[in-house]
Amino acid sequence: MTQTASCLCGAIRYRTTHVLGPVTACHCTQCRKSSGNFAAATPAPWDSIEIEGEVTWYASSETGRRGFCGTCGSYLFWEEGDGIAYLMAGAFDGPTGLRMDAHIFYADRSDFFRATDGLPCFAAGRGGPQVTP
Template sequence: MNGSCLCGAVTYHVTGPLRPVIACHCTQCRKTSGHHVAATSAPRETIEIAGEVRWYQSSTTARRGFCPVCGSNLFWDGPGANLAIMAGTLDSPTGLTLKAHIFCADKGDYYEIADGLPQAEAGDPEFTTQV
C-alpha cells in the first residue's frame, strides 16, 4: 500500500497489515484536521517514509507528522507498536472500511454520528490496537 501528502513531497510505502479505519473525534484531531480524523495503522517496522516529515509534539505522549511543504496531516505517533496513518493519504483502492468512532464525547456540536458503527466516549484499545 502506498500513500502521500497532497503535493507529493512525502511518500510512504506500507508492507504490513493495516488496521481498520477508526474515526477520532477528540479535540486535538478536530483542531488538526478541521473536522475529525479517520486513521488506520500499521506496525512501525513495515512503514517506509520518503521525504521530510515535520513532527509536532501535540501531547506528552504523542506527536503528529505532517508535510512541511503542503501541510498534509499524515501520521499520529503515540505509544505502542503501530504508527497511525491518516486514511485519506492512502492511494486507492485501499480495501479498508470504517470500523468505529472514538472520543465521541469530544465531537463537534455541528454534526451527528449516524452510521450505526460502535462509538466510544473516550479512547478504546479494543478499536485502536487491532491490526
C-alpha cells in the same frame, strides 16, 4: 499487499507492507483541530513503513506527536513512541478496500457532526462506554 500513500503536494510518499485493519474515526480535540473535523486512522508498525520525503513533527502532548508535510500541511501520522504509527487513511492511494469500524472520543466531536453510519460511538477510548449518536 503494499499500501501506498502521499501528502497533498507529493513531497512525502510512503508505503507499508502491514496488513491494515479497520479505520477508526477519532474525534478527540487534537484530531478535530488538526484534521478539520475528525481523523480517520489505522495503525501499522513503523518497521513496516518506508518513507520518502521529510516529515515535520509536532509534539501535541507529553507522549504523542503528529507528523505532517511542512509544505502542504497534510496530516499523515500520529505516534506515541511505542513503535506503532497511526496512519491518516485519507492519504492512502485508493482503492484501499478498508472499512471504518468505530468512532472514538465521540464526546469531543464538533457539534455540527453527527454519526449516521450505525457504527459504535465510544465517548472516549475504544472499549469504554458507548453513547447514542
